[in-house]
Amino acid sequence: MTTTVPRRAPARPRVSLRDRALKLAEFVTTPLLPTDYLDLIDPLRSGADLRGRIEAVLPETRDAATIVIRPGRGWKGHTPGQYIRIGIDVNGVRQWRAYSLTSHLGRTDGCIAITVKAIPGGKVSNHLVHRTAPGTIVQLDQAVGEFTLPAERPTRVLFVTAGSGITPVMGMLRNHDELTDVVLVHSAPTSDDVVFGAELRQMAAAGRIRLVEQHTDSAGMLDAAAIAALVPDLHERATWACGPVGMLEGLEAHWATAGLADRLHTERFRPTVLVTGEGGRVSFTKNGTTLEADGATPILDAAEEAGVLMPSGCRMGICFGCVLPLREGAVRDLRNGEITTAAPGDGVLIQTCVSAAAGACDIDH
Secondary structure (H helix, E strand, C coil): CCCCCCCCCCCCCCCCHHHHHHHHHHHHHCCCCHHHHHHHHCCCCCCCCCEEEEEEEEEEECCEEEEEEEECCCCCCCCCCCEEEEEEEECCEEEEEEEEECCCCCCCCCCEEEEEECCCCCHHHHHHHHHCCCCCEEEECCCECCCCCCCCCCCCEEEEEEHHHHHHHHHHHHHCCCCCCEEEEEEECCHHHCCCHHHHHHHHHCCCCEEEEEEHHHHCCCCHHHHHHHCCCHHHCEEEEEECHHHHHHHHHHHHHCCCHHHEEEEECCCCCCCCEEEEEEEECCCCCEEEEEECCCHHHHHHHCCCCCCCEHHHCECCCCEEEEEEEEEEECCCCCEEEECCCCCEEEECCCEEEEEEEEECC
C-alpha cells in the first residue's frame, strides 16, 4: 500500500508590518515616495543623504561670516584643518563649494561651522554671507583634506596665512591647545578685514600665540623675505601656509633654497586665468549633461553653473581635487594657453578648474 504524503506549499516570505505599511504608502503617495515625505519632516534623519540645517549666520567682517550648521545623523566628524563640500540651491540651481571647518570639536550643541569670505562675483559665497537665512537645508559631504597637524605635534609651529587662508588654521588653533610655541603671520588689507581678528588678538594677549598682522593697504604684500625678517627662527619651525598662489610659490622657493622643503605644508587658492580660447561643446559621459562653454570659463565653473555636481577643492586651495579624465577632444590651460588633446577613449587627466573648452570635448564624469 502506497501512502501519499501531502506536499506542503512553499513558505511565503515573511513581510513585516513596517514593510507592508511602506508599500502601501508608496502606492498612495506616488509619484512621491514615503522617503520624500520623511525628508520633509526630518531631513537630518539616519539613512538619508547627508544634509545639514543652517542654525546661524554670524558676521565676522564686512564680507565674511561663520555659518553654523547642524549636520545630519550620518556625520562622521572631522580633523581640524579639513574642509567639507556644501551644496546649496542658488536661484534654483544646486551649487557646490568647499569650505574649511572652523568650529570647536567639542561643541555641546553638536553643530559644526564653516567660515566664508564673499568674493567679488562669487555666486555661492555672496549667497551664504549675505542672503542665507537660518533654517536653510544644505547638502553635505564628509570632511576631507590633508592640511592637518601630524599625530606627533611639532614643538615649534609657524602658520602663514592671507585672507580666507586663515580659516583652516583657525580650525587648528581652536582645537590644539597643546601647541605651546606658535607664530601666526597673517595678511589682510586692513585691521578690520582680519577674519577672526578679535579672537586672534585675544589669543595673542593670553600668550597662546605670537600674532604678526601684515596690513597690505599700508605695508604692502607679504612675501618670503618679509616673513624671514618677521620670524628670524622660521627655519626651525614646522610651517603650514594657506593663501594666494604667488605668496605660496615664494615660500616654497625660499624653503627649498634652505633645504627645508619637507618642513613646509601648503594649500593653494585657484590659479589666475591668463589665456582664453574659443570654447566649444562639453559633454559629461556619465552624467549625461551637454553644455556650451566659452573659451574663458573653466570647465569646472561652466559645469557647476549647469547644475553638474563636480569634484573640487579648488576654492579652498585643495589642489588637484578637480582632476577628471578627458576622453576625447581638446581643452586649453587658462594659465598658459597650452592645448591638451585626447583621442577617443584616451582618458587624459585634466584640471577642470584651469581648463576651458577648445572645441568639442567629452569628460568622463
